[in-house]
Amino acid sequence: MVVQLLHEVVGTAIVVLLYSLLCLAASSIMIWLVWAHHERDSYVALLSYFTLLGTIASIIQQFHTFIWWRDVKVEQYKYAVAHLGSPEIAIAGPSVGLDLVLFYIREYQSPEMMTKGDGRQSIYDRWLVLRFSIAFAVLGVFQLVTILLEVSQLSNHTMEKLGESANLSKERAKNDFLLFMPGVSTSLLVFVVFGTTRTFRKAIYKTFVPKRFQKKPTEAAPVTTIIPDEDVHANEEYGASFYDAKGQIQPDLGSNGATIAAADTSQPLASIDLARGCELR
Structure with a gap:
């Protein structure tokens, strides 16, 4: 099997893939934490499930693009020319087939779950309001970037912008892989916002830090009475x-x-x- 991605872009693709694997690990740890604390159907748990699904979809799409990049771009070009003015292209770009399915999974599952919750607080701490504020602030930025990308794709969806053949340049390939990062970042965001509570930090510390490096509990000093x-x-x-x-x-x-x-x-x-x-x- 021959890898079709340009050699100049392999480094960028590998960095994006490693970052995606880091986000995948963050989602996996979050799911382990909520299950270990019997919160498997809580708001944080549902959010972790969907961000994990979106991250897995993104990694699959990255491998698909990495191996068959030239074929993917040619097929996308043909689809864009055949569907000029299609509103779906403004949303998902010229993605077709498997790439289109994976796009919807990784881009829209997480934002939908960010607006839902069951109100449980057993795994939260006193910084709950701040944590939710950070989550919704990042969600707002995410939605803004998505809208700007959709507007840009719609403005570029003309024959003058598309050209006479598919764009197989190095800059285009780098941009394709960098656009995978916002989708997988939601997994890392969930871990940073909700996985750093006091309860979860203790569980992570006891599980992943070797016991020889853990702080030993201090023993109470014997009580002595001093007689004047x-x-x-x-x-x-x-x-x-x-x-x-x-x-x-x-x-x-x-x-x-x-x-x-x-x-x-x-x-x-x-x-x-x-x-x-x-x-x-």
Whole structure:
């Protein structure tokens, strides 16, 4: 199989294809995220499904154009000459057959889904309004570019502009591939706007970042109670009051202690009286 695309344009085509694959990966991650969080029928999920479909259609069309570029351009030229003034050419250009089907899939599925939603917020965050504002702002730019392209195609759809043969120039080929980028960018837009919420960031971090590079959860430090110095000295003085100079425990001077002390002092007095009685005898 011989590739018909001009060699000077192969680099541009490969860059556009790699960018499209990046957008395809973004859509795939979004679908995984909504399924992992049981939001498979939410607004974000439906939007991810259709942007994925549009990106896949664009990649298929890129391969088709990459391989059969000359045949595609000749067939488009014949169709444009045979349908001068057709309103469909203003919308889809001279695309025919498979290219026409793929064009409608990649260009119109995503904008239609951007205007619908079911109001779920379990996977959203407090920046919900800002995220929707960004999405609709980009949608407005996308629609404006689409309208300008349609006007340009309609103005160029004349025999004077079409010429006597198909345009197979290098500039035309580069332009054909660069026009694939707006269609696939919706997938990346959905990921940037809705895939960067706190909930989704945690899931992506735990899944795709190797565990040895993940931050370990910090353990709580043991709780220690600091006793002031004056309290320590007071406790020492209180404990020392129970000991005499020889380190022996001193008797308690409470009510019970007074009775014990009296009992201890009465015993030697009785012995002295007994001794004195013997001497008198």
